Amino acid sequence: MIELKNVSKHFASNKVLIDVSMTIPSGEPVAIIGPNGAGKTTLFSLISGFISPSSGEVLFDGKAIPHSEQFGKLAVLPQDAQLDPRFTIEKQLAFFSKLQGFTKSEGIAEVSRVLGLVGLLEHKTKKPQELSHGMRKRACIAQSLIGNPSFVLLDEATAGLDPVHAKEVRELIASLSKDITFILSSHDLAELERLCQRVFVFEAGSLKQYSGDGDTTSQAYLTLRLKQDLDNLDNVIAELNGLRNLKVTQSREYLIEYDASVTDFDIQLLQCLHQQSIAYQQIYNGKTLENQLFD
Numbered sequence: 693m694i695e696l697k698n699v700s701k702h703f704a705s706n707k708v709l710i711d712v713s714m715t716i717p718s719g720e721p722v723a724i725i726g727p728n729g730a731g732k733t734t735l736f737s738l739i740s741g742f743i744s745p746s747s748g749e750v751l752f753d754g755k756a757i758p759h760s761e762q763f764g765k766l767a768v769l770p771q772d773a774q775l776d777p778r779f780t781i782e783k784q785l786a787f788f789s790k791l792q793g794f795t796k797s798e799g800i801a802e803v804s805r806v807l808g809l810v811g812l813l814e815h816k817t818k819k820p821q822e823l824s825h826g827m828r829k830r831a832c833i834a835q836s837l838i839g840n841p842s843f844v845l846l847d848e849a850t851a852g853l854d855p856v857h858a859k860e861v862r863e864l865i866a867s868l869s870k871d872i873t874f875i876l877s878s879h880d881l882a883e884l885e886r887l888c889q890r891v892f893v894f895e896a897g898s899l900k901q902y903s904g905d906g907d908t909t910s911q912a913y914l915t916l917r918l919k920q921d922l923d924n925l926d927n928v929i930a931e932l933n934g935l936r937n938l939k940v941t942q943s944r945e946y947l948i949e950y951d952a953s954v955t956d957f958d959i960q961l962l963q964c965l966h967q968q969s970i971a972y973q974q975i976y977n978g979k980t981l982e983n984q985l986f987d
């Protein structure tokens with residue numbers, strides 16, 4: 693478990709993190725969201741033990757970071773991590789495994805293990821420039837998995853990737869998440885909302901909002917995206933049994949709140965849209981993360 697207790701970090705007069713308290717237990721992936729300059733990388737550096745807090749405590753399994761027991765359990769992949777164009781990925785990862793104390797033969801096995809996890813085993817003899825952007829990112833993620841850490845911090849893991857490769861990386865993280873707790877940073881909430889139930893939002897150094905593990909109250913939500921704007925959707929769906937509230941969240945997107953005990957509400961809605969010949973793009977259960985956070 694990672695804990696921050698009233699942590700502040702100043703660089704001279706620049707207050708980068710201000711009285712931040714948060715707890716990250718092992719389990720599902722966690723998102724750290726914030727605009728550029730919000731302090732995400734500084735937070736990662738503190739958790740990694742690269743820098744110390746100006747005040748407050750950063751703890752890993754109850755002990756102040758850095759401590760020797762943390763070694764090998766917590767890995768970090770910086771935003772600007774680069775692969776060396778001169779060497780095959782196998783050679784580079786073998787070098788990192790050596791730095792972690794693996795013998796040569798153990799290192800070979802460990803490199804095969806982590807490349808297998810990210811689906812790059814058959815590309816191990818390639819140099820970075822022979823790989824796609826997404827594959828290079830996966831190779832970097834493989835590096836962070838050496839030694840089987842329990843927590844892995846990925847700073848802007850999908851930055852600079854096209855949507856297809858970004859999705860590939862998110863799917864990889866999801867598939868590895870049953871054994872490893874990923875802490876992911878991004879300036880883009882939409883990027884991580886499908887992957888992470890737990891989200892910490894930073895703004896100007898402060899932890900502004902926190903989303904727990906979902907809504908357990910009696911109301912339920914549907915998010916509806918239409919193909920075209922419609923200014924009278926409230927009239928169209930007014931008669932649906934269980935409807936509580938309708939809110940326009942952005943152009944063509946609506947958040948519909950309904951009574952959770954009405955189990956056929958989604959079917960009623962679909963029938964109603966069909967009868968009125970209203971074309972929709974997407975309907976899904978629950979709120980988007982953005983709506984959960986900024987409601």
Ligand SMILES: Nc1ncnc2c1ncn2[C@@H]1O[C@H](COP(=O)(O)OP(=O)(O)OP(=O)(O)O)[C@@H](O)[C@H]1O
Pocket residue numbers: 703706708726727728729730731732733734735879
């Ligand atoms: N070593 C340092 N010395 C002085 N100022 C620093 C240092 N590291 C970070 N800062 C400042 O801290 C602030 C937050 O930076 P940080 O990189 O943590 O933000 P971020 O949320 O990761 O931003 P980005 O999304 O752009 O990476 C910035 O104003 C930055 O200039």
